[in-house]
Amino acid sequence: MSQDQAEVGNLQELLARVGAGLDQFLAFEHPDALARQNVWKAALDRPVPQQGVGIDEVTRELLEQIIPNGSAVTKPGFTSYITTGATTASTLASTAASIASPQRYMHTAFNFIEELSLDWLAQMCGLGNMKGIYSSGGSVANLVGLGGARQYAFEKAGHDPARDGVNRAVSVYASSECHHTIQRAGGVLGIGRRAIKPIACDDQGRMRPDALRVAIEQDLQDDILPMAIVANLGSTNRGAIDPLRAIGELAREHGIWLHVDGAYGLPGILDERLRDLYDGLELVDSIIVDPHKWLGASVGVAATFVHDRELLQRAFTQGPSDYLEGSIDDIDATTAPLEHSLDDFSIRYFDYGVELSAPPRGIVVWALIREIGVEGMRERIVRHNDMARELAAFCKQHPRLELLLEPTLSVCCFRYVAPQIDDLDRLNQKIRRRLVRENEYLPSTTRINGQLALRPCFLGARTDHSQVDGLAQAVIRIGDALVVEQA
Ligand SMILES: Cc1ncc(COP(=O)(O)O)c(C=O)c1O
Structure with a gap:
């Protein structure tokens, strides 16, 4: 197919198809991209095409092989680093x-x-x-x-x-x-x-x-x-x-x-x-x-x-x-x-x-800003800051969680603790790895005054209060299991 034919406009239909694929992606029912890499790499890894396949085929590959194997950054439970997915308005x-x-x-x-x-x-x-x-x-x-x-x-x-x-x-x-x-x-x-x-x-x-x-x-x-x-x-x-x-x-x-x-x-x-x-x-x-x-x-x-x-x-x-x-x-x-x-x-x-x-x-x-106004932005920012504070408060009253730093903004640094474990840095590193494998709650880690901390940063427009309890419970569950495994 020639380039000119590929340029013929039917954006409305094509964007509708891609939009449906993106809506489906946002349901996050697909496995993590790494888990299926053999499948999509085999489908995508081709020599440079001398002849084009046309826009319908490009759209199909986008929908079938590429979008479902995108990034976890957009997930509501993604709290690593300081990055997030685009909102619909964006x-x-x-x-x-x-x-x-x-x-x-x-x-x-x-x-x-x-x-x-x-x-x-x-x-x-x-x-x-x-x-x-x-x-x-x-x-x-x-x-x-x-x-x-x-x-x-x-x-x-x-x-x-x-x-x-x-x-x-x-x-x-x-x-x-x-x-x-x-x-x-x-x-x-x-x-x-x-x-x-x-x-x-x-x-x-x-x-x-x-x-x-x-x-x-x-x-x-x-x-x-x-x-x-x-x-x-x-x-x-x-x-x-x-x-x-x-x-x-x-x-x-x-x-x-x-x-x-x-x-x-x-x-x-x-x-x-x-x-x-x-x-x-x-x-x-x-x-x-x-x-x-x-x-x-x-x-x-x-x-x-x-x-x-x-x-x-x-x-x-x-x-x-x-x-x-x-x-x-x-x-x-x-x-x-x-x-x-x-x-x-x-x-x-x-x-x-x-x-x-x-x-x-x-x-x-x-x-x-036009979509939700300054007030909408304010609500979102307050919500995220509140989430960090809720998690901090929960850590303070839970015997197996320790707050390592009072949150200023929407970052909360905490760790799992167990009296019988000497190397808490290693334990928390392992907790983070398991969290990532489970693919629902995805915080990163950092060091706070020398100690390894789990470090969720609540930032995404699609994240809400349910993430706080979900993350805390997942950390406790995984931490408890690791302590038993190490006993
Ligand atoms: C405080 C701060 N400054 C600069 C950067 C770099 O920004 P970017 O990744 O957009 O280049 C980051 C990234 O997280 C950041 O947190």
Whole structure:
């Protein structure tokens, strides 16, 4: 079948078929993909097809071999890491954009929504008038924020690091609990991973401002340029929130850029009970949030906010190119009003970050917020935070569960305990493995003050209170069985 025939449009029927397959997937009645890998690998592992099979066959393979063998990330019981599946609104929006406005430039309704949704996000998350740019995830969003920090710190010293490279040693002070993408950003930005200086945390996993001050003052003595401070609003391991105001005031005192990683935890500000923990946001220079974490977006949607996007332009501009600027910038908008969506790129997001081609991601955020509103988001976030607290309360009153850390956000760190077992780390590791094999409750693990913890992070839009009791009972049942087996 030729490519042209494959292109003939019957989207309505095909999307209906795929939609039915996805609805069925969401019933989670299928076994885990790994269990059936012999079957689907045999069906899918083919040499590159010289002749196409046509869209009906592609749809059939999607429905029969691929969708049912997808990922556990979307399951209500999936509480590993900090990731989740897309909600329906997100799926509809990104599907629509892939056809009707594939790129985030030019004057289309989708691209209008790009900016609108960034402003909505900023308002919803207490960021005032900060201006945003979307990117593919927290890794890139952190990179973009720290790219702004690099530009700011070197420009103050009369040097353009984007044009000329860095010309001196710098430090970035980040909590020892910071996400490891911060170190990678150091490598990519040419300052080196070793420039990321880990700052000690308290026993709740929050960066200690006193330790931060000592590190900065030492560097100033050693003639190392303090480039940025990175604070967590919701660390990955524990959901810890760093003392933002104290850190921000220290940043102001020394004129250091304050970057905040709120990839997971920034939307926690919607929970009124936690609002005080976010005090100091006005001191922030750059901050990220990942709608594809707590807000239910399809993976591939993060946002970086700054006060001055022109700084990002200096940090990330691609420079001129004949095939782009040569043809477009000649238009004199004052004498030649725009008459076609192609007349102008509109907001030049491609100069504020590291991607040229990129989908309009704001349409996803727009759909999510439009569907349930800020109040709906707040309800979901409160529900997840409540779930972590319910589990914590249950652990405190159950003799064979131990709470290892009071939850701040929606992460709860706990473990199974039995007096006759010496190596509780190993036992809890085994519990986690069995949980994963049973394929219903899927937490990850972490270390809390040296001890191995089961670490559910309640995040998915499809997860609800029943998961709390289900997980706790499964841990007790498996733990009890393992203790008997080891006796
Ligand atoms: C706090 C934090 N920052 C950054 C990231 C990286 O985000 P992404 O996986 O979207 O690149 C994560 C991922 O879990 C995270 O939890």
